[in-house]
Amino acid sequence: MTAQEPVRQGAAEEIGTAAALPRPAVEIASAYSFTGPALDLGALLWDGQCLPGARIRIPLSMLNRHGLVAGATGTGKTKTLQLIAEQLSAHGVSVFLADVKGDVSGISAPGQGGERVQQRARQVGQRWSAAGFPCEFYGLGGIGPGIPLRATVTDFGPLLLSKVLQLNRTQEQSLGLVFHYADSKGLELIDLKDLRAVVAFLVSDEGRAELKTIGGLSTATAGVILRSITAFEQQGASGFFGEPAFDTADLLRTAADGRGLVSVLELPAVQDRPQLFSTFLMWLLADLFHDLPEAGDLDRPKLVFFFDEAHLLFNGASKAFLESITQTVRLIRSKGVGIFFVTQSPKDVPGDVLAQLGNRVQHALRAFTPEDATALKATVKTFPNSPYDLEEVLTGLGTGEAVVTVLSEGGAPAPVAVTRLRAPQSLMGPVEAAALDAAVEGSPLYGRYAEAVDRASAYEKLSAGQQAAEAAAERAAREAEPEPTRRKGQQREESLAGQVMGSGVFRSLARSVGTQLGREITRSLFGTARRRR
Known part of the structure; x- marks a missing residue:
C-alpha cells in the first residue's frame, strides 16, 4: 500500500502522487494511509519542505482512545481544536469545547478566506471552503453569554x-x-x-x-x-x-442535517476562577460516565470532549482525586467518549493519565530556562522513536505546525510526523456579541435552563x-x-x-x-x- 492510496472519492486529485516523496517520508505517510474514515490534520513536513502528497490523519475509530494537544502560548492549539472539532461535526460526532479565552465561538460561522488561508491550503493540499458548524453556547451559572449550566x-x-x-x-x-x-x-x-x-x-x-x-x-x-x-x-x-440541573445527555445531540452538535462552554467571564471551571468540566465528564451505557468499540465516538487548561485540574489534587480521574479516563472509552486534554506541556498531565492518551498533537515548546530544557527532554521521551531530532524540531516549529503521533486502526502507534496543519473552515475568532446572544436565545434548550428555580430543599x-x-x-x-x-x-x-x-x-x-x-x-x-x- 502506498502513502497515496485513496480513502475516499477524488482523494488522489487532492494529494497528488507518492513518486516525488523522499523514502523516509513515504514510510511515514504510508503509516497514516488509513482505509476507514479519518480526520485530516495536515501535510508532512520533511527537511523544511511541506509535502502535500503525504497526508497526516487520525482514524475516527481511534478518537475514543483519547489524546493530548499541547504547546506554548501562541503556537496554534486553539486552531487545532477548531480544526478537529469541525471534522468531527461533519462526521456526525458531537463535540464539547471549553472556550476559555472567548475565541472559539467563531466555529459557528463561516471563515473568511484570504491570501494567508489560501496559501496554507495550497501548502497542505487542502481544498478550502468557508463553512460554519451547528453550535450550542453555554455559560457557567448564567455568568456571561450562554445557556446557564448548573449542577446541584x-x-x-x-x-x-x-x-x-x-x-x-x-x-x-x-x-x-x-x-x-x-x-x-x-x-x-x-x-x-x-x-x-x-x-x-x-x-x-x-x-x-x-x-x-x-x-x-x-x-x-x-x-x-x-x-x-x-x-x-x-x-x-x-x-x-442550583436548578434546573443540566442534563449531560444534551451534549450528545446532532443537528437536523446529521452533523454533530458542537457544545461551546463560554468561560471568559470566569477565567479568573480556574479552579471552579476545571472542576466543573470534570463533573461533566463524571456525570457522563455515570449515565452512559457500555458501548464497546464503536466505529466512531458518540462525543469528543476537549478539556482545556488541563493543568488546573491536576494542580494540588489529592491522591484519591487523581485515582478517580485516571479510572474515569480509562473506563469512559468503552462508553463512546473520547477526551483530549489541552495544556502547555505534557508534564502538566500525571503519568498514569498521559499513558492513556494515544493521539498526540504537540505544538512548539520553548526552552528559555533550565526548567524548560528539562521539560523539553521529558516531552521527547514520551514520543515513539523517530528519524527526527525532536528536541530541535519542537523548539523550531512555526505557528500552526506540530509533531503528531496517533493510533493506527489496529491500535498501534503511528510514527512521529512533523506536520503543517490545515486551516479551519470556520471563523478563526469570536462571533459578534449580538450573533452569540441570538444563537443562545434561539436554542431549544434556552427555555428549559434559562430561569433558575429555588424549590424547597435542605435549608x-x-x-x-x-x-x-x-x-x-x-x-x-x-x-x-x-x-x-x-x-x-x-x-x-x-x-x-x-x-x-x-x-x-x-x-x-x-x-x-x-x-x-x-x-x-x-x-x-x-x-x-x-x-x-
Whole structure:
C-alpha cells in the first residue's frame, strides 16, 4: 500500500502522487494511509519542505482512545481544536469545547478566506471552503453569554466540591460525612445555602448526636468548611449550583442535517476562577460516565470532549482525586467518549493519565530556562522513536505546525510526523456579541435552563423542622404547667435534635423527599450523583 492510496472519492486529485516523496517520508505517510474514515490534520513536513502528497490523519475509530494537544502560548492549539472539532461535526460526532479565552465561538460561522488561508491550503493540499458548524453556547451559572449550566450540590458530590473549595484530606472526609448524612435523611442539597445549613446543624448542640453512629465532625473542621463555602459564594459562585440541573445527555445531540452538535462552554467571564471551571468540566465528564451505557468499540465516538487548561485540574489534587480521574479516563472509552486534554506541556498531565492518551498533537515548546530544557527532554521521551531530532524540531516549529503521533486502526502507534496543519473552515475568532446572544436565545434548550428555580430543599426543610420542634416544645411547656418540675426535667433531657428529627412535620418532609431520591443516593467514582430518571 502506498502513502497515496485513496480513502475516499477524488482523494488522489487532492494529494497528488507518492513518486516525488523522499523514502523516509513515504514510510511515514504510508503509516497514516488509513482505509476507514479519518480526520485530516495536515501535510508532512520533511527537511523544511511541506509535502502535500503525504497526508497526516487520525482514524475516527481511534478518537475514543483519547489524546493530548499541547504547546506554548501562541503556537496554534486553539486552531487545532477548531480544526478537529469541525471534522468531527461533519462526521456526525458531537463535540464539547471549553472556550476559555472567548475565541472559539467563531466555529459557528463561516471563515473568511484570504491570501494567508489560501496559501496554507495550497501548502497542505487542502481544498478550502468557508463553512460554519451547528453550535450550542453555554455559560457557567448564567455568568456571561450562554445557556446557564448548573449542577446541584447533591449531584456535584463531596470529592469534586472538596477540590473546588481547596479542602485538605481530613476536611474532604468530613465533607463526605455531611453528604452521607444528607443523602440518608433525604435532605437534598440544591445550592450552597443548603450545604451550609446542614453543616451548621450537624455541629450544633441539637444535631451533633446525629453523627455519633458514623463518625464525628469537629467544630474546627466544620468552621473551615463553612468559611470556604462563604468565600466561594463571595466569588460569585452561588449561581453555579442550583436548578434546573443540566442534563449531560444534551451534549450528545446532532443537528437536523446529521452533523454533530458542537457544545461551546463560554468561560471568559470566569477565567479568573480556574479552579471552579476545571472542576466543573470534570463533573461533566463524571456525570457522563455515570449515565452512559457500555458501548464497546464503536466505529466512531458518540462525543469528543476537549478539556482545556488541563493543568488546573491536576494542580494540588489529592491522591484519591487523581485515582478517580485516571479510572474515569480509562473506563469512559468503552462508553463512546473520547477526551483530549489541552495544556502547555505534557508534564502538566500525571503519568498514569498521559499513558492513556494515544493521539498526540504537540505544538512548539520553548526552552528559555533550565526548567524548560528539562521539560523539553521529558516531552521527547514520551514520543515513539523517530528519524527526527525532536528536541530541535519542537523548539523550531512555526505557528500552526506540530509533531503528531496517533493510533493506527489496529491500535498501534503511528510514527512521529512533523506536520503543517490545515486551516479551519470556520471563523478563526469570536462571533459578534449580538450573533452569540441570538444563537443562545434561539436554542431549544434556552427555555428549559434559562430561569433558575429555588424549590424547597435542605435549608427550608431544616428551618421548617426546627420551627415545628420549637412549637411542639412550647405546647409541651403549656401542657406541663400542672406538673412543672417533672415536665421541665423531661424537656431538659430531650435534645432539640430529637425534636427536630422526630417531629411529625419533619418526618413528613423527609419522607416525601426520601421517596423522590430513594432511601440513599448511589454515588459514582467522584461521589457524583444523579436523580433516578
